[in-house]
Amino acid sequence: MAMTITLKSNVQLGIVPTFLRFVGGLVPDEAGKLPRDSGGGIRMVSGMKELCEISQVMPSRVQVSLFPGTAPADLDELVHGLRALGLEVDFILMVGGANPMNPADEDAVVAQLLPNLKTAIAYGARHVSSTSIEAWMNANESRRDGADFEAAIAQNVKVHLRAYQEAGLAGSCVENWHIEFLRPGEFKTFTNLERGWAFVSAANKALGKIFFKQLVDAAHCGDSGLTLAENAALIARIAAAGELGIFHASAPTTRGCLSTDDGWIGALLTAMAKSGGLRQVFVELFDHEDPALEMLRALDPGHGIDTRDGRSYHQVAADGLADIARRLNNLVARGILKS
Secondary structure, eight states, X not given: OOOOOOOOSSOEEEEEGGGGOIIIIIOOOTTSOOOBOTTSSBHHHHHHHHHHXXXXXXXXXXXXXXXXXXXXXXHHHHHHHHHHTTOEEEEEEOOOSSOTTSGGGHHHHHHHHHHHHHHHHXXXXXXXXXOXXXXXXXXXXXXXXXXXXXXXXXXXXXXXXXXXXXXXXXXSSOOEEXXXXXXXXXXXXXXXXXXXXXXXXXXXXXXXXXXXEEEEEHHHHHTSSOOHHHHHHHHHHHHHTTOEEEEEEOOTTTOSOGGGSTTHHHHHHHHHHHHTOOOEEEEEOOOTTOGGGHHHHHHOGGGGXXXXXXXXXXXXXXXXXXXXXXXXXXXXXTTSSOO
């Protein structure tokens, strides 16, 4: 399909290729080898090539999940393949099997963050993101409040500043580290925008400059328990502090077609635009049958709903890009975003 939508704002539009599935698309095997298609090419590259060919608008960025231990040759092929499509590559730093809030796990968390941060620097990445403030779906955790919450923040600050220093982020190509909270069930403590920002603000204060940014994911905001109005007010405050980061256009609960968002994406995208801090928007959706997300389907059956309505996931992702491109253009038309 020929490109039929031209972006009118200076906001960059990107895609998170989770629609290709973690299993069989994003996650390397035990040898660190990335999944490949039937022709032998890296699956993420061929998948993104197909998406770009059918999309009405050309994305400019892609956020790649970066797992420790990925084979260097495969990673190099991936990055150069995506860049050959005209995409700037950002990295999502994946951490697992260790709890960033527990001092006993500090070395294990840093050991996972360091090689990924050094990889980001080696490839000249300008932005990295992570959910590295809490372990995902940790059945042994309970919500931390009061002094326990402050201790969790303090330990996270220690971990992330140590990674910052040991990776040599100061003066590097990496401009910002975007931190994402997850909804209740996936996380127990950092489960809403206000709680996520508490860490970001503390980390920047300890660092002495604004480097960490708060990633705003419409899906997690919608499932967090805070209202639209409360999230919008927080976005304005975070932007005023200079700590507003990437926006993920993703539908609450289903994490599928953006048409299932019940208004959250549009409302929060407009709040981000009005704040003056909107720079990057990424469309993010997931395959409802991805084996890697079985725990999410058990947590909330809504995650397993097929929202494709007869389309392929490539087409659902392309439709999502077109939807967000139209929204951005109309925010320009309404005078909320600059052209």
